Amino acid sequence: MAVNTEIKTYNNYINGKWQSSSNNEVQASINPANKNEIVGYISQSTREDLDQAVAAAKTAQVAWRKLSGAARGDFLYKVANILENRLDEIAETMTREMGKTLPEAKGETARGVAILRYYAGEGMRKVGDVIPSTDSDALMFTTRTSLGVVGVITPWNFPVAIPIWKIAPALVYGNTVVLKPAGETAVTAAKVIECFAEAGLPEGVINMVTGSGSVIGQGIVDHPDINGITFTGSDQVGKAVGQGALARGAKYQLEMGGKNPVIVTDDADLDLAVEATISGGLRSTGQKCTATSRVIVQSGVYEEFKEKLVAKVKELKVGNGLQESTWMGPCASESQLNTVLSYVEKGQEEGATLLYGGKKHEEEGLENGFYVQPAVFDNVTNDMVIAQEEIFGPVLALIKVDTVEEALNVANDSKFGLSASIFTTNVSNMLSFIKDMDAGLVRINAESAGVELQAPFGGMKLSSSGSREQGEAAKEFFTSIKTVFVKG
Known part of the structure; x- marks a missing residue:
């Protein structure tokens, strides 16, 4: 489509760089309060773009997981400060792109700041327990290990809070991330990712690829190098995500509908x-x-x-x-x-x-x-x-x-x-x-x-896959328990 050069195009963020999609196609994000106003243009990416992002995340995860939890948390503190400084701007973008009132948008963005700080602190909390062994000469304990690369698929209704409450625990527990935000609010999502980029996270630790659910969303579900998928959206799409992840043995987390x-x-x-x-x-x-x-x-x-x-x-x-x-x-x-x-x-x-x-x-x-x-x-x-x-x-x-x-x-x-x-x-x-x-x-x-944000969140029946988001409960999805037995 022809692009109005006065309106910014928001590209993918892959391996520490902003780059256009391989096909150079974009889509307009419009203001629901005035359908004649374009908020920005977003890339309509291809599977090739997703493959680049996943490869970058996979490479970056090797060094990222070796950092201490405190060091990873320090990056999140930096992101929180940047997001706080840009709160008014990002909230206004959210209102223009999604339609919720400005006070609600400001409250949601402030919540994003608080979530980042909460999980930054998680980097200093315990990750396991000492367990008595039947062998008196041995030490047995548990620790936690990251999943690897996590695919994050988020909806349009909370374009700041939901991506952050998935990304922040994923990162602090040693995973790298590929985010696919909803197209309706991808400009807002891009501004959130700008905060991560400005904080100086190592290349490839966080990536964003925009595009259709049938290409990028399905690509995340199918990708052999994505180890975990966290999804929020409709129950119909969520079921398909869960079935696809299960078929190839990937861990999945689904938050779906409610009545x-x-x-x-x-x-x-x-x-x-x-x-x-x-x-x-x-x-x-x-x-x-x-x-x-x-x-x-x-x-x-x-x-x-x-x-x-x-x-x-x-x-x-x-x-x-x-x-x-x-x-x-x-x-x-x-x-x-x-x-x-x-x-x-x-x-x-x-x-x-x-x-x-x-x-x-x-x-x-x-x-x-x-x-x-x-x-x-x-x-x-x-x-x-x-x-x-x-x-x-x-x-x-x-x-x-x-x-x-x-x-x-x-x-x-x-x-x-x-x-x-x-x-x-x-x-x-x-x-x-x-x-x-x-x-x-x-x-x-x-x-x-x-x-x-400090309490577990999730539903029963078809509202959820059962695992919980937010609070300390988030570690149950974003990590796996490793039992260690040491004998001198």
Whole structure:
């Protein structure tokens, strides 16, 4: 395609150098708030480009793993400082490229800084244990060894935090990395990689190759020199990644979809529950894997909760994420907008009542963006498509139940099990929820979308492959245990 030379092209980063793809093809990244604005151009790479990146990572890993954990951590501290200095710039790029509001983008970028510093500190923590041997003249202990080259495949909804929470532990535990970011937010990803480059990491330790999932993503899955793959995205693609990795014996980690419920009991603080449901379900335009989607409310407070919820949703200001007054930005792409609209239509066809929203914004100032009104459905049953499939948009489905036990049964009636929350003042309800809710993250009197970097993160059922990201749990994927037996 012809390139506007005034708009920057962001190339691949391979073996310590920025270089164009072997076919010199690029693709425009557009602003979802204004489809006529191009944020930048990104390379549409080939398998040849990926092979170069993997070869560089494989060569670099030999020396990288020999560095002490503290030395590797020092590099991450440098990256954190550079990212912090560029926080406003990178956050603004994220808002322009993905659509989330600027405060959200700044918060995510700050979280990236904190993740880097957390894992920099991991370089100084223990990697094993001494184990008593039956031989009194021997010493036995465990240590951990890196996987080798790790392929990192990331989505567009958190273009700073998710790549960093995969890359940082991979690096500090002695692996080298080949990143394939989502094309929709590859400009933001490139700016993050610029921070790693400026920090002076050795050539080949971190590489980025942009391009299609069918070429670069599949190439990572199939590549014989990639030892581990960490993926976040849809459950359909995730299954294919897992099957491909398993077929050749590579280690894999999958974080996929969610259909996250919030339960509101008769004794709940309704104002708190409404605020958390809106925040958890509609911030980032509902484009979070942990976003609240199903709102399961006991019949005793259902009507009051519904009235409060709809009133608050109607007050939300939809607009360009760079404008201070905006509460919710656009969908990240036209295809995502169309997906949301199709689910709204499907919900109505199935007999659910659309209480509010669900329409594309066409008014002046919003007509060139991918804006949709946040939607609230009433009279939803849990067998409806809008209650079972991940929409990844600002759609809340209200489901009425009579008892907390029924609420838990409905909440668990899903192929997903990522996050869930309950609003109650009853300790017995809290304990039942903790014990019986089939989700990897359960939260009491808090929104479903809260994730803390120092805590393990992952889901049950089809939401995850089972291994956990973030916190100390990350080492379980990015390293292997080695048992050592020493006898003089």
